[in-house]
Amino acid sequence: MPDTSTLAAADFDIDVRSGFLPPEAPLSRLSDVYEEWESKLEGAAHAGLSLYGGGPTTNFHRRASARRWRRSIREMPILPLQGVVLADIRHARRAHLVLSFLAHFYLHSQPEPTEDSLAPLAQGWNEAKDGKGKGREHDVSLEAADDAADAAQEAAGIYAATVPASLAVPWTGLSRHLDLPPILTYATTVLWNWQYKDPARGLALDNVKIRNTFSGTASEEHFYLISLLIELRGVEALELMRISLDEAFVADHLARRRIAHYLSRLVAVVHDLTTLLAKMKEACDPVTFYWGIRPWFRGGDSAPRGGQGWIYEGVDEPGQKRLLNGPSAGQSSLIHALDVFLDVDHTRLKPRGAAHSARQQPDVAHALSERDAGIKENATFMEKMQMYMPGPHRAFLTHLRNLSFDDDHETFCRLNGLEGASPSTSPPSDSASSSSDDMDVDNVPPPPSHPIRSLAIAKEVSGKPFQDDLASAYDAALISLRVLRDEHMRIAALYIISQARKQPPPEYAPLPKNFTGRAEVERVAGAQQSDAKEAPGAPKGTGGTDLVSFLKACRSNTTDALLGPLR
């Protein structure tokens, strides 16, 4: 018997009480030598790090303290990974979170590099540092001279895309340990980034809060919190999937009725997820999100300076760059699991009618950027997102996807006199048993339908029609998922598309190209939108997709799975 109990097993780091969230609250602070990383993270808050060096609301002193912080990161020793950080998963996750935040703080708080205007200035600063500056007063302290040199180097873009070895080495080590890439991920910002309001009360929607943010804003907290609440509410969805699949193995009349009931409960859960998602608007300000939060998430694939990739110093060959994506809630294993369970096909390999196969697979070209993560080049966005999930969650999705009761089901039918259980003729090409007629040109059969869909398609046993509403319950679940995606598209339109058309507010306007490092306050007046490379044409998501067409495709893939008409 296929082991559906493992749908909520420790093997996959999934817990019956907390789903994809760890059952215990994440560690809130590292210990031992790794305290140093925590102090650097606290230092980031005190240094007042701002995106791209800060807009016109920052000042010389803040910029200088941010530079000093970045220098201290470069000068930090490379701490070896040993002891508790490897022995205790909570420590490993916290360490990954802290290093991810430090790296993104370090890279995205640097000012935009200037072109040639800074070369003479850099020279002057270096001379001052060496005490050689002609006509200059030689009262420049060593600290000030170092700072001046840093300012010049940063302005020249020397450090712009390099994760210093002090971060890169342990970060990549921990990433291997946790089986996810060295980049800020959904797991880092949501699954491992919360604490209890009241530890005595345990996991409840109103008893969790977010631990770390970049911007220190309520908007950023709320942004992560909504995903966290969605994961929490989704625990019941995972349970419903598990018990439905248990029944799908039995697949008799009673089991079908039970599955229909579980699907109707799943509709209610997905409805709640939609309601929670809509609550994003209650406390996450779209302007703050777009200009003041989202840029911190950028990965090496979409750096402000054109997505040149990041160098992981001390890890990779000199000159080698990694083009990893920043976090996206597209990395939520919960939503992927719902898709797999309901057999929503984002690969478009399964026959689902002419419209489905004719539509292009989204974002195939972009897949090249994921070479480093070992992702196949023609992967869809959704497949690529799985490479950013913690390894056990990715393994769970593979396990769920590969669940097939076909052989067992035939045996069961035979033993129970149910021989001839046949799929419906609508849609004819979508049944597991008729797939041989629908082979593609290479004679490779399309992947079979997932068990719940197979059962929902089946209309009769030995000429006796099923008298249940499994097919309509299955469709209702798909429609609830479509409604969730409708809401998600509204959110994306509000938080990204409309903002991309506007100028940044002053506090988020980056420094101008001709910034000399001396001005106290600069006004950019939108000369360099942080998303200038994205703003013309279709806005892109954090993960770098052509957002509108991609989200529409995901929604169509959902409704393409419907057995009946779209109501």
Ligand code: HEM
């Ligand atoms: C302000 C809030 C949000 C915005 C602006 C937003 C935006 C986006 C964008 C631009 C994408 C395209 C992929 C990419 O390039 O990253 C995406 C994908 C996705 N997002 Fe969100 N998102 C938000 C919140 C959420 C939340 C809370 C969830 C649920 C946990 C979620 C789930 C997904 C999923 C599953 C995808 C993959 C596409 C799909 O399945 O339809 N998003 N989102």
